[in-house]
Amino acid sequence: MSFSKGFRCLGYFRNLHYRQGVVNHRFNSSYALAYEVFGEPTEVLKKVPIQTERHVKGNHVMIKYLASPINPADINTIQGVYPVKPTSFPVIGGNEGVAEVIQVGPNVKNIKLGDKVIPSGSTTGTWTTHRVLTEKDLIVLDKNIDTMFAAQIAVNPCTAYRMMQDFVKLKEGDSIIQNGGNSAVGIYVIQLAKFWNIRSINVIRDRPDLEQTKEYLKSLGADYVLTEEEIRKRELMDKIFSDISKPKLALNCVGGQCATDCVRHLDDDGTMVTYGGMSKKPVVIPTGSFIFKNHKYVGYWQTRWNMMNFNSSQRHKMLEELTELSANKKLITPKVIQVSLDEYKEAIENMQKGFSNAKYVFKFD
Template sequence: MQQAAARVLRGARTPQVLSPPVRTPQVLSPPVRTLPVRARSAPAGSAPLGLLYERHGEPAAVVQLKDLEVPKLGDCDVHVKMLAAPINPADINMIQGTYPLLSPLPAVGGNEGVGEVLEAGRRVTALKPGDWVIPADAGLGTWRTQGVFPEKMLLKVPSDISVLCAATLSVNPCTAFRVLADFESLVPGDSVIQNAANSGVGQAVIQIARASGIKTINVVRDRPDLPKLVERLMALGADHVITEEMLRKPEMKDIFKSIPRPRLALNCVGGKSTTEMLRHLQPKGTMVTYGGMAKQPVMVPVSAFIFRDVRLRGFWMTQWRKDHVQDQESVAAMMDSLCQLIRRGQLTAPACTEVPLQDYRAALEASMKPFVSSKQILLL
């Protein structure tokens, strides 16, 4: 069973082994009611709209809601009606001009979302009208009601999952899946420690790890509503939820009386949180950095390298997709495993606030606040 669970995290096509060895925890549904997407989507015959920016700057100042032209459908193109699209930190950074990947200006914002195929070109083989699709890579420009895209820029997803899960599938769950799968050969009973545990990736890590029998130690910032946050993460399947301050206290030893020290640490913050989290890694363990929300450097004691031989790695989902553009089997296996978890209720979308397209300015301003734990979902 341990070998089977390890194969799943490496991208194997046997999703049934993701069933946890313990009782599946009750997972939280988004607190906001999901309205019927088709009723909220723009009619196919109406003039398409999009959130366009012609220069870089603060999103609320430079993004404008404008009419868009839909290009003529080419032989290898697909006409898509977008259903919903989240606002992610990377979307904000791209508009600000600070992200490593920038779209040519003028550009439509949004890297993630889900749409329905309206029409396919005569040489399109994998998609047909009615199929649901998500971006195959970043930079698609999903904050629009309609668009025409090359088939190779889209991935088909099942339409029997919720629209919120589909709209938020291509970034955070995929990142969580890969950081759990690609850096350490984890087996049931192993443990992982992560900061920013209430982020989109953090919540996905908790749920995927729980489904594979892997224990999680989840670090969050102290806050007035900390008990509610702890309760929510525990309901998702977290084994331990602690504050950054607790990382430096002797009480951490009590955690390791029941579970082993982690072989893998996941860092999305930087600064002191990362340094203290690193101290709890097993010798020869690995810390993977996939974000830097504190905008502070990763500081590592020399002793961690010399006496414990820890490894520091980095991960960027966009780069992984580029490296695996010719390896569609790995992409398909990952998507299959994630969709199976969603169907079984073991992987849910983060808590979402649904925002009509016309209210995009408020959504952008909310998303620019640091450490926002809820996503803004544009209904298109």
């Protein structure tokens, strides 16, 4: 495999002196994880040297990535089964991450050296040490934001936030049910629910470290953590519903039998939001749920919401609120396993095995 057309060796890219600012960065190498064809990430991804402009011009900004997570959607994108597809190859993997601004072009107005930024759109390629983008491709975050939280702020916390805000008017004391309770999105849902005084029932798969996982999620604010089997136990569920109300909102990232079982506990007129399909099985809804319980079924996709609200005040307000919650320790980042670009195969293989209880994040030096 050759990346000669798209990526050239970076031999001369040394001892950069920035015209505009005080930062005098020196870096010997700039690398990315990229692919030239769709396929299994461990087979098609390659770590390649890349070349970026020596001095950025106009409204361009050079950024140096600090951290970038591996999300399930990144895997699906590389496999070619995600709705957003790259239009030309080779392409750099990754969809979100946080970077530091290391050079700004003369026409850049609202971004300065040292700012912490995230990409404003999707599929920009974040598994890379450096990138040159335009000012409008970037959103500036609070400079004190925690790096690991910032690396993941654009997708999972926002998804959790919107799904709990936009579909059902939840009030204090109401309850929700979700599967994938230990997923990154699920962990943010648990913490936002706790912060907004909403009770949560969180469904996870049975696992060797079940009790530790339950305790961990409860320590974050989960009211109940149950296995997929436990939510089928009538007596147990009756006991729970003598303590909390029936959920008005169900969040589904798994599909298959587990989604159907969550629906059985949804209150009349309740809504299920499907945002993932981790079991790769379809969502099957009992007929009575539509006719007698008046349940509603909707989907949510953060990418679409971002496109509709690209530079909206609503988006900036949400990011500010989430940043503040993180700063006040009301929102803890899911457990992170930091890896280098060289460790991508092992990280992706482990992630695909499941039960990792953690998010793999590329950390750049």
